[in-house]
Amino acid sequence: MRFERWVRETCILNPLKGFELEVQELEHRLDPLTGLSTIVARGRLPYVKPFMEHDEQLLRRLAEATRQNCPFCPGKVEEVTPKFPLNVVAEGRIKVGSCVAFPSLHAHSDFNAVVVLGREHFVKPSEFTNEVIAEGLKASLEVLRRVYKFNPTLKYASVIMNYLPPAGSSIVHPHMQVLASTEAFNYLRELLEYSFRYYATYSSCFWEELVKVERELGERYVASIGGVHWLVPFAPQRQHEVWAIVEGTSDLLSLSDEDLKGLSRGLVNVLSFYEREGLLSFNFAIYSAPLDSKAEYFRLLLRMCSRFGLKEPFLNDYWAMPALLGENEIVEAPEDYAARLRASWR
Numbered sequence: 613m614r615f616e617r618w619v620r621e622t623c624i625l626n627p628l629k630g631f632e633l634e635v636q637e638l639e640h641r642l643d644p645l646t647g648l649s650t651i652v653a654r655g656r657l658p659y660v661k662p663f664m665e666h667d668e669q670l671l672r673r674l675a676e677a678t679r680q681n682c683p684f685c686p687g688k689v690e691e692v693t694p695k696f697p698l699n700v701v702a703e704g705r706i707k708v709g710s711c712v713a714f715p716s717l718h719a720h721s722d723f724n725a726v727v728v729l730g731r732e733h734f735v736k737p738s739e740f741t742n743e744v745i746a747e748g749l750k751a752s753l754e755v756l757r758r759v760y761k762f763n764p765t766l767k768y769a770s771v772i773m774n775y776l777p778p779a780g781s782s783i784v785h786p787h788m789q790v791l792a793s794t795e796a797f798n799y800l801r802e803l804l805e806y807s808f809r810y811y812a813t814y815s816s817c818f819w820e821e822l823v824k825v826e827r828e829l830g831e832r833y834v835a836s837i838g839g840v841h842w843l844v845p846f847a848p849q850r851q852h853e854v855w856a857i858v859e860g861t862s863d864l865l866s867l868s869d870e871d872l873k874g875l876s877r878g879l880v881n882v883l884s885f886y887e888r889e890g891l892l893s894f895n896f897a898i899y900s901a902p903l904d905s906k907a908e909y910f911r912l913l914l915r916m917c918s919r920f921g922l923k924e925p926f927l928n929d930y931w932a933m934p935a936l937l938g939e940n941e942i943v944e945a946p947e948d949y950a951a952r953l954r955a956s957w958r
Contacts, residue, residue: 613818613825615846616642639945641847645806645818649939650847656943663929664851665890666921674777674922675734675784684728684785693717693726700762706754709747713755716789723766723792725755733785737775737883737892740786745876749867752790756864759792760903766792767902768800769864778893778928779919800899804910811909819857819911831947835881835957840874842882842957844950849940850917851929852891852949854882858912862901867912875914885953886918893919 619639626634639652679685683692693714695704706713710731716724730744752771760766769792774781781787791797796804810818823841826833834842839859856878858871867875879896886894896916901907920929933939 613644613821615644643845643847643849644822645810646802648847648849650849651939651941652945653941653943654945660943661890663920663923663927664918665923666892667923670924671892671922678784679733682733682783682785684726684783684787685733686731689714689728696725696758701755701758706751706758708751708754710744711747711751713751713790720789721791721793723759723763723790725752725759725790727751727755727788727790729786729788735786736887737894738887740880740883742873742876742880745879746872748788749872749875752788753864753867755790756792756903760865765794767905768793768796769900769903770797770800771864771898773894773896775895776893776919776922778922778926779895796902803899803913804901804907807910817909817911819913820859823857823859832950834950834954835878837874837877838870840871840878842878844946844953846946848917848942848946849934850895851942852886852889852918852944853942853946854916854953856914858914861912862907862910863903863905863912864898864900865903866906871912879914879916881957882916882953885956888956889918889949889952890921891918892921895919 617639619637622636622638624634624636625631637654639654641650641652642648643650682688689712693705694717696715698704711727711729713725713727716726727748729748749771756769769790771788771790773788775786776784807818823843826843827841832844832846834844834854836842839861841857841859843855843857845853845855856875858867858874861867861871883894886892894916896914899913899915901910920927933941
């Protein structure tokens with residue numbers, strides 16, 4: 613396993629420093645599995661940090677303005693949200709604790725469900741609890757079991773979350789989404805193909821090897837909760853990217869209750885860390901081998917990242933370079949924020 617990196621320099625005459633010659637270093641890194649490149653722009657965080665922060669008053673106004681007509685709040689969720697066809701889910705919707713799952717009104721995949729996380733209309737990242745995250749994941753898995761039993765061709769699945777408008781969420785009330793398709797999602801397909809290629813070449817699972825190596829190195833490994841390993845990737849594609857790798861489990865339907873505890877507790881830790889760092893908006897996605905495949909070459913992967921804040925002037929972090937060139941830049945070395953995350957873990 614190779615962790616490749618190299619540094620390039622660019623020079624400018626900086627007007628902010630009286631046109632002194634300034635040398636800027638850009639560190640290029642390659643993902644050890646896919647070869648995808650990332651640019652680490654060390655020292656750039658102070659410039660970008662203000663765009664990551666949020667306007668507290670604007671956030672509160674958004675929460676209050678959307679509360680009355682929120683379709684996910686108690687009272688409304690039973691009246692205005694769709695139901696599953698009765699031959700898929702006999703009870704129409706699936707409920708686990710304070711979470712409720714139903715089909716998306718506007719499907720984004722062959723199958724698309726929404727899982728409302730709790731009764732509160734607005735919660736900050738640090739206010740998510742182990743219980744509500746675990747209930748949301750359990751509801752997601754139950755949805756997948758039902759739809760996969762009804763249609764076994766829907767074998768490629770993911771659970772995702774968008775939190776607040778900068779992360780792509782049109783509804784403030786916290787919720788996850790469950791996606792399933794007959795074809796693998798683009799990045800999932802790449803991960804599965806590269807993982808299988810690695811397994812065929814080295815007769816070992818890349819993800820198990822990665823956990824072992826990162827644990828030995830220590831600089832990006834954060835913690836383990838049962839068989840769930842939390843770490844920061846060597847070449848992050850997004851800001852403050854964090855991974856969870858589930859030991860011995862390759863697909864969503866193979867997750868155990870202990871695995872769910874490890875995922876939910878870890879998510880709560882990372883979300884609390886994000887808020888302490890001044891980061892509120894985030895995304896996560898779970899990558900799964902084909903359902904019920906018991907794939908030896910892959911391990912279930914959760915990726916999460918921070919997004920820019922809700923703040924005027926509104927700036928999107930997904931600009932032309934990542935959106936159209938597929939080239940990613942992060943403004944802090946992963947080892948640096950991994951150390952802070954590790955120190956705050958509980």
